[in-house]
Amino acid sequence: MRCPTCGETWSEERAMCPSCGAPAADPTPVGGGEDPPQKAGGGAGDRRWFLRGLALAGVGAALGVGGYVAARLLTRPPAPAPPPPTLTPTPPPGVVFLTARFVPDPLPVEDPDAPLWDRGEEGRFPLQPQNVTPPFKATPGVASVAVRALHNGREIAFRMEWEDKDRDDLTVKVTQFRDACAVLLGSPTAPWVMGSREDPVTILHWKADWQRDREQGFQEVKAAFPNATFDFYPPLVGVPAPAPKDYPQEVRFYLPALAVGNPLSQPERPSPVEKVQAMGPGTVEPFPTQDARGRGVWRDGRWRVVLARALAARDKGEVALAPGQTYALAVAVWSGAAGDRGARKAISQMGRLHLEPTR
Numbered sequence: 001m002r003c004p005t006c007g008e009t010w011s012e013e014r015a016m017c018p019s020c021g022a023p024a025a026d027p028t029p030v031g032g033g034e035d036p037p038q039k040a041g042g043g044a045g046d047r048r049w050f051l052r053g054l055a056l057a058g059v060g061a062a063l064g065v066g067g068y069v070a071a072r073l074l075t076r077p078p079a080p081a082p083p084p085p086t087l088t089p090t091p092p093p094g095v096v097f098l099t100a101r102f103v104p105d106p107l108p109v110e111d112p113d114a115p116l117w118d119r120g121e122e123g124r125f126p127l128q129p130q131n132v133t134p135p136f137k138a139t140p141g142v143a144s145v146a147v148r149a150l151h152n153g154r155e156i157a158f159r160m161e162w163e164d165k166d167r168d169d170l171t172v173k174v175t176q177f178r179d180a181c182a183v184l185l186g187s188p189t190a191p192w193v194m195g196s197r198e199d200p201v202t203i204l205h206w207k208a209d210w211q212r213d214r215e216q217g218f219q220e221v222k223a224a225f226p227n228a229t230f231d232f233y234p235p236l237v238g239v240p241a242p243a244p245k246d247y248p249q250e251v252r253f254y255l256p257a258l259a260v261g262n263p264l265s266q267p268e269r270p271s272p273v274e275k276v277q278a279m280g281p282g283t284v285e286p287f288p289t290q291d292a293r294g295r296g297v298w299r300d301g302r303w304r305v306v307l308a309r310a311l312a313a314r315d316k317g318e319v320a321l322a323p324g325q326t327y328a329l330a331v332a333v334w335s336g337a338a339g340d341r342g343a344r345k346a347i348s349q350m351g352r353l354h355l356e357p358t359r
Contacts, residue, residue: 096351098123098329100149100156102358107150107157110295112304117159120148125331127346132193133281140346141335145181153358156321157294157308158183158204160331167298168336169208172224177336179208179298181305184278185319185353186328192350194278201328202319203276203284204292204307208336211272211296218244218267243267272296273307277317281343289314311355321355329353 003009101120108114125145130137146161160181168179184194186201195201213219221228244258244267252258257265263274263286273294276284291314296305313320321327329351334340 096123096125096329096348098147098149098351098353100151100353100355102323102356103150103152104359105152107152107155107308109155109157109293109306109308112159112161112295112297112306116150117148120150120159123147123351125348125351127331127333127348130343130345130347133343135342135344137340137344137346140333141338141340142333142346145331145333145348147183147331149353151311151321151323151355153311153323155308155310156355157306159304159306160333161302161304162333163301164298164303164335164337165301166335166337167208169212169298170219170223171209171336172219172221176224177339177341178334179303179336180334180340181206181296181303181307182332183307184328184330184332185321187319188326188328190328190350191280192330194281194283197279200277200279200317200319202287202309203278204294204309205274205276206272206294206296206305206307207274208272208296208298210269210274213267214269214272220244275309275318277315287315287318323355324357326352326354 099121103116103119105116108116123146125147127140127142127144129140142162142164144162148159150157160183162181164179166179168177170176171178182203182205184201184203186195187199190196190199190201194203209219244255247255247258255265258267270290271293273292275287275290275292277287278284292307292309294305294307296303311321311323319327330348332345332347334345340346
């Protein structure tokens with residue numbers, strides 16, 4: 001044994017140095033201090049150092065690969081931006097594609113039964129619940145709508161046809177709601193939810209009660225309550241009850257919606273079709289120029305309704321149409337018997353409308 005402190009050696013198996021008393025070290029041969037013989041293949045220490053070196057080499061290789069990948073990513077040019085969405089005459093699967101056929105004749109804008117409509121091909125739009133904005137429509141009362149379209153280079157007309165066993169065209173009582181339908185027209189990128197501020201849409205909205213007002217005169221209280229009598233209504237004292245359009249100005253003062261020109265309260269309708277703009281849900285606003293036309297016919301439990309407008313835009317924000325071009329198109333139907341009104345309606349997905357080139 002050899003003392004690690006004073007270097008004294010001894011042969012007996014003692015735990016402490018006989019000279020200085022220090023604890024004995026690991027056994028070491030007394031004959032010259034050479035290392036003990038090793039087994040073939042190296043000792044445990046050599047294997048540990050070999051494994052440590054191998055691990056360090058692996059870490060270095062991983063760092064090198066990671067640095068190369070990072071450098072490639074940092075120096076790679078950015079990917080090109082995707083092209084803006086466009087509509088082509090070839091629709092994707094499931095999208096209804098409607099072609100407005102060109103006819104050189106005047107369009108039958110007030111005759112849904114005209115033979116000229118047979119020249120237009122029919123597109124059938126499935127309808128679905130309106131669950132985007134309240135009031136919601138959980139179950140559509142109409143399953144689908146058949147639509148045809150014609151244009152003559154100056155105007156475009158749509159004929160919508162659907163089943164409805166009840167004709168609802170009187171809305172005097174608070175529990176009465178009208179049948180109605182609408183066509184939405186937009187640019188190829190118009191959002192399905194009635195457009196946006198950046199991409200507004202134009203809507204043609206036919207209303208059954210407006211048509212009854214035009215054909216039978218303004219429908220007021222007596223239409224719903226025929227036994228009602230006109231008794232006393234200052235300043236109309238001692239005179240027969242006039243039609244609302246004949247109310248003097250001092251009487252209109254007591255009817256503010258009529259006095260300020262609210263389009264929902266006017267006794268005279270220029271058309272049963274209202275042309276409006278929308279920039280998203282809840283943003284519907286009439287255009288200053290009301291030149292849309294149309295007419296509906298209810299017969300044997302079915303509505304046939306025509307909605308028409310000029311191809312050219314008459315007001316700022318109106319969607320202009322041109323032959324040979326493709327546009328976004330959607331339709332909607334309101335069922336008065338089901339209590340539909342406002343956003344409570346049956347709607348279609350966004351389809352496509354292509355105007356056949358003129359010849």
